[in-house]
Amino acid sequence: MAMAGLAVQIYNAGGFCRVVSTKPMPGTQWIRALTNVGCRVEVCIENKTILSVEDIISLIGSQCDGVIGQLTEDWGETLFAALKKAGGHAYSNMAVGYNNVDVEAATRHGIAVGNTPGVLTETTAELAAALTLSAARRVVEADDFMRAGKYEGWLPSLFVGNLLKGQTLGIIGAGRIGTAYARMMIEGFKMNVIYYDLFQSTRLENFVTAYGEFLKTQGEAPVYWQRATSPEEVLKEADVISLHPILDKTTYHLINKERLSLMKKGAVLVNASRGPVIDETALVEHLKANPMFRAGLDVFEDEPFMKPGLAELPNVVVVPHIASASKWTREGMATLAALNVAGKVKGYPVWSNPNNIAPFLDEQSQPPAACPSIVNAKALGLTVSDGSAQQKL
Numbered sequence: 001m002a003m004a005g006l007a008v009q010i011y012n013a014g015g016f017c018r019v020v021s022t023k024p025m026p027g028t029q030w031i032r033a034l035t036n037v038g039c040r041v042e043v044c045i046e047n048k049t050i051l052s053v054e055d056i057i058s059l060i061g062s063q064c065d066g067v068i069g070q071l072t073e074d075w076g077e078t079l080f081a082a083l084k085k086a087g088g089h090a091y092s093n094m095a096v097g098y099n100n101v102d103v104e105a106a107t108r109h110g111i112a113v114g115n116t117p118g119v120l121t122e123t124t125a126e127l128a129a130a131l132t133l134s135a136a137r138r139v140v141e142a143d144d145f146m147r148a149g150k151y152e153g154w155l156p157s158l159f160v161g162n163l164l165k166g167q168t169l170g171i172i173g174a175g176r177i178g179t180a181y182a183r184m185m186i187e188g189f190k191m192n193v194i195y196y197d198l199f200q201s202t203r204l205e206n207f208v209t210a211y212g213e214f215l216k217t218q219g220e221a222p223v224y225w226q227r228a229t230s231p232e233e234v235l236k237e238a239d240v241i242s243l244h245p246i247l248d249k250t251t252y253h254l255i256n257k258e259r260l261s262l263m264k265k266g267a268v269l270v271n272a273s274r275g276p277v278i279d280e281t282a283l284v285e286h287l288k289a290n291p292m293f294r295a296g297l298d299v300f301e302d303e304p305f306m307k308p309g310l311a312e313l314p315n316v317v318v319v320p321h322i323a324s325a326s327k328w329t330r331e332g333m334a335t336l337a338a339l340n341v342a343g344k345v346k347g348y349p350v351w352s353n354p355n356n357i358a359p360f361l362d363e364q365s366q367p368p369a370a371c372p373s374i375v376n377a378k379a380l381g382l383t384v385s386d387g388s389a390q391q392k393l
């Protein structure tokens with residue numbers, strides 16, 4: 001059905017309030033999360049990858065209670081003013097990162113901003129691990145070589161790469177995903193870890209200490225952790241560096257020309273956070289000048305584009321922002337985003353622990369009567385669930 005110029009699909013047409021999703025999202029649990037509480041759901045099915053601000057204004061229309069949007073959209077003053085004018089009070093990104101959202105503008109308009117933490121942690125960490133292995137062991141280069149019919153037989157020096165076992169892993173941003181990735185690499189490859197974060201990660205430190213003790217009981221060399229006082233310390237010491245911070249003004253171009261020059265000549269740099277955390281032009285120059293340096297990138301500074309020269313370089317593996325792309329995770333992201341909006345529409349409190357969102361994802365039982373994760377809950381003075389309430393939607 002065409003509405004306001006853009007094609008939409010409607011669920012529960014007689015619902016008491018109107019919620020718009022700017023994209024079709026995986027699974028059906030998210031649609032039920034909204035229709036079960038009486039929402040009419042309109043899903044934009046227009047064949048256009050990234051909707052413009054004008055497109056979204058037309059979807060919001062003159063009456064809209066809440067919107068679920070995507071990280072590719074520019075959720076700033078214009079859209080929040082339009083949503084407020086249409087009577088809306090809830091917006092959720094279908095993403096944990098929300099650097100595309102002007103949270104202050106939303107707060108000024110009294111609009112709650114939701115995100116989807118936790119459900120992408122392991123999936124994203126696994127892709128970072130895949131990029132690490134692909135870059136360190138030159139998997140894509142070797143695959144290209146095979147497909148081009150260039151393989152003439154085993155050679156001692158064919159596609160020699162880096163061994164990970166026992167090397168030093170560097171983590172910048174040791175939050176949920178950084179810690180999950182570190183655990184995979186430490187358990188999988190017995191790597192030592194050095195990390196930099198604004199906050200101490202006792203979870204990571206305790207894990208490494210306990211795992212080191214376990215290895216000793218097995219007669220193996222233990223692993224160690226170190227908390228760095230600067231990103232520079234990590235860059236100088238680590239053999240593999242993976243970036244997992246949020247994107248804000250403190251992390252914009254955190255990896256620049258000067259900091260790249262501190263890294264080991266044969267280091268591996270992985271980014272599955274946000275593109276602008278790396279000055280991509282400087283990275284292209286660094287990769288050209290240092291053929292033994294390798295990178296694995298899921299995200300790019302000017303998505304969907306790559307900086308000139310990157311695509312031609314053999315020492316980088318590039319994938320199109322797919323780190324959270326497992327079926328369970330994408331369906332879970334959609335469900336959490338829908339429950340953020342549904343919960344706000346119903347006037348529910350905010351879940352007390354956004355790091356424990358499992359109760360919202362169990363299809364066999366009703367989700368808790370709470371919004372799973374609202375990033376401006378405090379600024380809006382929203383009530384926080386005490387977690388004991390077993391009220392159901």
Ligand SMILES: NC(=O)c1ccc[n+]([C@@H]2O[C@H](COP(=O)([O-])OP(=O)(O)OC[C@H]3O[C@@H](n4cnc5c(N)ncnc54)[C@H](O)[C@@H]3O)[C@@H](O)[C@H]2O)c1
Nearest residue numbers: 097124173174175176177197198245246250272273323324
């Ligand atoms: N590529 C993808 O598909 C994908 C998927 C999921 C998340 N992400 C990105 O990963 C980010 C992290 O997700 P998360 O769930 O682990 O979030 P999180 O909040 O648990 O972790 C982020 C960490 O970054 C740290 N940090 C903030 N500023 C920093 C700075 N200046 N220097 C060093 N560390 C700093 C924080 O203290 C925190 O520990 C998201 O914000 C998102 O942008 C990308």
Ligand SMILES: O=C(O)[C@H](O)CO
Nearest residue numbers: 094095096097120324
């Ligand atoms: O921030 C996020 O959730 C991701 O980038 C989605 O893949």
